Amino acid sequence: MSDKPHQNLAIIGHVDHGKSTLVGRLLYETGSVPEHVIEQHREEAEEKGKGGFEFAYVMDNLAEERERGVTIDIAHQEFDTDEYYFTIVDCPGHRDFVKNMITGASQADNAVLVVAADDGVAPQTREHVFLARTLGINELIIGINKMDLVDYEESSYNDVVEEVKELLNQVRFDTDDTTFVPISAFEGDNIAEESENTPWYDGQILLAALNDLPASEPPTDAPLRLPIQDVYTISGIGTVPVGRLETGVMNTGDNVSFQPSDVGGEVKTIEMHHEEVPKAEPGDNVGFNVRGIGKDDIRRGDVCGPADDPPTVAETFQAQVVVMQHPSVITAGYTPVFHAHTAQVACTIESIDQKIDPSTGEIAEENPDFIKSGDAAVVTVRPQKPLSIEPSGEIPELGSFAIRDMGQTIAAGKVLSVNER
Numbered sequence: 222m223s224d225k226p227h228q229n230l231a232i233i234g235h236v237d238h239g240k241s242t243l244v245g246r247l248l249y250e251t252g253s254v255p256e257h258v259i260e261q262h263r264e265e266a267e268e269k270g271k272g273g274f275e276f277a278y279v280m281d282n283l284a285e286e287r288e289r290g291v292t293i294d295i296a297h298q299e300f301d302t303d304e305y306y307f308t309i310v311d312c313p314g315h316r317d318f319v320k321n322m323i324t325g326a327s328q329a330d331n332a333v334l335v336v337a338a339d340d341g342v343a344p345q346t347r348e349h350v351f352l353a354r355t356l357g358i359n360e361l362i363i364g365i366n367k368m369d370l371v372d373y374e375e376s377s378y379n380d381v382v383e384e385v386k387e388l389l390n391q392v393r394f395d396t397d398d399t400t401f402v403p404i405s406a407f408e409g410d411n412i413a414e415e416s417e418n419t420p421w422y423d424g425q426i427l428l429a430a431l432n433d434l435p436a437s438e439p440p441t442d443a444p445l446r447l448p449i450q451d452v453y454t455i456s457g458i459g460t461v462p463v464g465r466l467e468t469g470v471m472n473t474g475d476n477v478s479f480q481p482s483d484v485g486g487e488v489k490t491i492e493m494h495h496e497e498v499p500k501a502e503p504g505d506n507v508g509f510n511v512r513g514i515g516k517d518d519i520r521r522g523d524v525c526g527p528a529d530d531p532p533t534v535a536e537t538f539q540a541q542v543v544v545m546q547h548p549s550v551i552t553a554g555y556t557p558v559f560h561a562h563t564a565q566v567a568c569t570i571e572s573i574d575q576k577i578d579p580s581t582g583e584i585a586e587e588n589p590d591f592i593k594s595g596d597a598a599v600v601t602v603r604p605q606k607p608l609s610i611e612p613s614g615e616i617p618e619l620g621s622f623a624i625r626d627m628g629q630t631i632a633a634g635k636v637l638s639v640n641e642r
Contacts (some may be wrong), residue, residue, distance in 0.1 A: 225306040226436050227504060232309060233353060234335035235343035239366040243335055243406035244309055250413035250428070253300040304432040330437040331360040333427075334385070338377050338403070339370045342384045348545055354392040361389070362400045362430045369405040373418040378403045400430045439503045445469030446532060446611070446619050447525040448562035449479070452516055453508070458490065460516045462525065463508045464563065467618035469526075472500045477511060478531035479523045481607030485531075486513040503618075522564030524609040524619065532609040532619075536642035537571065542624065542634035543597045550591040556605065557626035562619055567605040575599040599637065612636050 232240045247253075299308050332353050336346055353361065363385055371377035386396045402411055403419050404427055410416035411426045425433065450464045462479075471477070471491060478485035491498050491509045501507045524532040544551060556569040576586040577597040592598045613620025613635040624632040 225301065225304065228305045228307050228330050228434060228437060229504075230307045230309050230330070230431070231332040231353070231358065232335065233332050233349040235337070235340070235345040235349075238335045238337040238340065238343070238346075239406045240335045243333070243364060243366060243404070243412075246406045246409060246412050247309070247427075248300050250409070251300040251302065302428055302432050305434070305436075307431070330358075331362070331434050332358045333362045333364055333431075335364050335366050335406075336381055336385055337367045337370075338365050338381055339367055341381050342388050346385075347388060350388055350394070351392055351543060351545075354394060360398075360434055361394060362402065362427070362434075364402050364404045364406075364427060366404050366406055368403045368410060368419065369408045373403070373410075373416075375419075375421040378419075378422075400425060400433075402427050402430060440468040440616075440618065441470055441502055443468035443616055443618075444530045445471055445475075445477070445526050446616055447471065447507075448564070448619070449519060449521055449523045449525060450563050451521060452519055454516050455508075458510050460514050460518075461492075461508045461510050462514075462519055462523075464506070464525070466501050466503055466505045466507060467562070468503055468616055470500055470502055471507070471509065471525075476528035477525050478528045479514070479519045479525050480532040480609040481534040482519045482523050484514060484518045485528050486511040488512075522562075522566070522608075524562065533611050533639050534607050534609050534642050535604055535639045537601055537603045538610060538612075538639045539574070539599060539601050539637045540622070540634045541577070541597065541599050541637055542632045544592055544594050544632045546629065547594050547631045548627075550593045551632075552591045557624050557631065559602070559604070559608070559622050559624055561608065561610050561622035564608055564610075566608045568608070569603045569605065570600050571603050572601045573598055574601060600634075607642070610636055610639060612638050 232244055234240050299306065301307070334346070334350065334353075336342060350361075363382075365378055365381050365385075368378065382401050385401070386399075389396045389399060402424060403422050404411045405416075405418075406412065410418055411422070413426065413428050415426055445466070446468045447464050447466045449462045451462070453461045453463060455461050471488060473488050473491055475488045476485065477488055489510045489512050491501050491507050493501060493505055493507050498507075501509075526532040551570065551573075553570055553572050556567050559566055559568045573589055573592055574587075575584050575598060576589045576592060577583070577599065578585040589598070609619075610622070611619040614637070617635075620636040622634055622636070623630050624634070
């Protein structure tokens with residue numbers, strides 16, 4: 222780990238607009254991928270008749286992805302700039318991978334939106350920007366990519382910038398502070414050094430814009446919240462829950478409570494990267510052992526918090542949702558699966574309270590009969606089995622969710638308020 226502050230950076234945008242190539246280029250330019258690895262990928266790409274995909278190959282290192290030429294999993298890659306130590310959350314652009322995009326974006330502090338100069342704003346550009354907004358990403362850097370394909374024309378760049386600004390204004394992103402950079406991830410223009418091909422551009426290059434991102438305050442002063450990913454039994458230690466600490470701090474000796482399983486005990490040991498540590502902070506992936514907790518007492522989807530301020534368990538909750546895709550309409554009584562942190566729980570939409578105009582955020586209609594694709598709404602939700610979830614205004618890290626049905630992500634949202642059980 223570097224001693225620089227850490228940032229999670231989401232790379233978002235439409236499929237084929239060059240996200241993977243950009244990520245590969247960033248890793249290469251910051252020395253995170255050695256030259257010989259790129260060479261190896263170059264040879265492999267040419268053998269498969271995909272010359273030019275070498276940087277993308279750095280990211281898409283799953284064999285299946287190479288065959289399909291598509292990014293599937295969220296690959297976590299790391300690189301250093303002068304200011305920050307970044308983890309890239311590469312968010313797949315493909316429609317059926319939007320769920321990964323949601324989990325990726327909900328972990329990110331800031332995002333780079335990639336828009337191809339020869340294609341402009343495409344359907345997924347809209348969807349990703351809308352999601353980024355709903356899921357609380359604050360700063361967007363816009364990379365207008367593939368400038369080499371439009372002969373580095375300033376007019377082509379300006380046209381796309383205007384198009385993107387219009388989209389950002391629709392979802393109330395502040396465009397005054399947004400940085401736009403004309404880039405070619407493939408050729409390397411304006412990524413790590415100024416390009417001679419864009420003499421008309423006098424703004425920051427991409428790495429400089431990344432260095433200038435505001436530092437995110439780690440949420441250490443919030444109450445401890447650690448969603449459980451898995452529970453193991455390790456000989457000589459006992460039951461070891463594993464997860465990523467989202468907020469607060471965990472110290473050995475702390476009394477903790479797991480909700481909604483409603484069991485608790487004292488933290489005996491905390492392990493990170495197979496080493497014992499006295500405490501864990503936000504972003505740390507840890508395994509820990511709690512006195513008196515057995516393997517069957519807790520499960521994935523539980524959230525660990527302080528015994529005297531335990532995680533909230535919802536009887537019902539009110540949430541703002543954005544419907545991305547649904548074949549028909551959504552009405553009260555609909556029961557899809559909600560994915561919140563590590564929990565997956567079927568929840569019933571009890572009532573649709575308001576329809577929101579997604580471009581302004583104003584209330585468009587009170588108590589509508591239904592909502593459909595493209596709509597934003599405030600709904601009241603009743604989990605079918607106990608679910609620990611928090612208002613996003615209090616603990617944003619545990620306040621966002623995705624809604625899945627029929628094998629796809631149909632909506633995303635954030636919790637406004639919780640009616641505790």
